[in-house]
Amino acid sequence: MSTLYEQLGGAAAIDKAVDIFYRKMLSDPRTSKYFQAVDMDRQAGKQKAFLTMVLGGPNHYTGRDMRAAHAPLVKLGLSDVHVDAVVEHLGSTLKELGATDAQIAQVAAVANSVRNDVLGR
């Protein structure tokens, strides 16, 4: 059984997905302030890793990594609102890439499974 990562086209699909997803995060007033990074290429790299993970591709993130990485943002007010925004933009990005509703729901479940790690709960 292939992963959604493979079904959508692997690394090439992730590159396209990052462009679309990153633009949405930068344009959304709920999340844009967390993405006002000066180094966009580095930011894109992190999002690439995240998208790879939620699509079932090769990744090495642990819950502890997600927790540690987002802890400084939690101090700055990161909350469920932002995780909801991510899940939403993930869904609309995948829809643009031709994923089915069932596939999108599957990905949302993976993203939600790290919610508590991301928010330090």
Place this chain on the structure above:
Amino acid sequence: MQVRPGQRLLDALLDAGRSVPSSCRVGACQTCLVRATSGAAPAPAQAGLKDTLRAEGYFLACVAEPEADLEITLSGAALLEVPAQIATVEIMGADVVRVVVRPDRAFAYRAGQFVTLVRADGLARAYSLASLPPAPGDRGTDALELHVRVLPSGRMSTWLAGPDAPGAHVRLRGPAGNCFYVAGNPTQPLVLAGTGTGLAPLWGILREALRAGHTGPIALWHGARVAAGLYLVDELTDLARRHPQLDYRRCVLDGAGVDGELSGRLDQRLLEHGPFAGHRVYLCGDPALVVELKQRLFLAGATLAEIHADPFFTATDGSRVGMGGSIT
């Protein structure tokens, strides 16, 4: 020598009285190159270095926060240096000089890359190349051309503009940087945008693109605070006349729009010409503007892979700055 947690290697070395040339302090100009002779070079401090340098353990001291013990050499970068001589220095605009440097031996580069110029006493600064390398098989000139803004507090720039520079022996390190033309997509729309001496690499990239037969639309934007800050105006106007696919736009912040210049901020004027999906973009010059434009062009459709940004940080001597040095 101990490096404290969270301390950058460059700061630790300077605190310990070691002499390490540095300039931008933010990992962009590659002046502070050191080499790990035992232990692994910290990977995040290798960003931007070409593959061969990374493989040899070179890394940038100004952004390195070592996580494990290392043995390093400070003189590794000297092995990379090519001796050269400053041939001529001439004034080009209000405070810009054209510096022609002749390397003692062949120095391969792509138009738009940058080099580190090292003075005899070790002072080093990175400058973009404005020259066009000879075409393959062409025995054209191999002199390098730099455009340098002379800053009152600029140690290297005031020396270059002074009487001791012409004829001086210097060393060159590099080339480095990803701001160069890549053939293969001759109909792709190109945007080349820069402020001040950000025009230097764009001048090289533009001529390389035209030489390679680029037929797609090319928009060259040059911005300055005042009209006197523009230069190469006649050359660019002439090039645009001879190549219909080239659009040359000058933008002056404090200007009345005389002489064909647009008035206002370069980024605002440029963004009126979107969307930018499918465009390749080169951005060079003032760091704040380059960063701002990169993000806004991305939002207007350009992909990150097709945006090549070369922010020009000025040297910081001892003070700590984050991204975005100041340009006077």
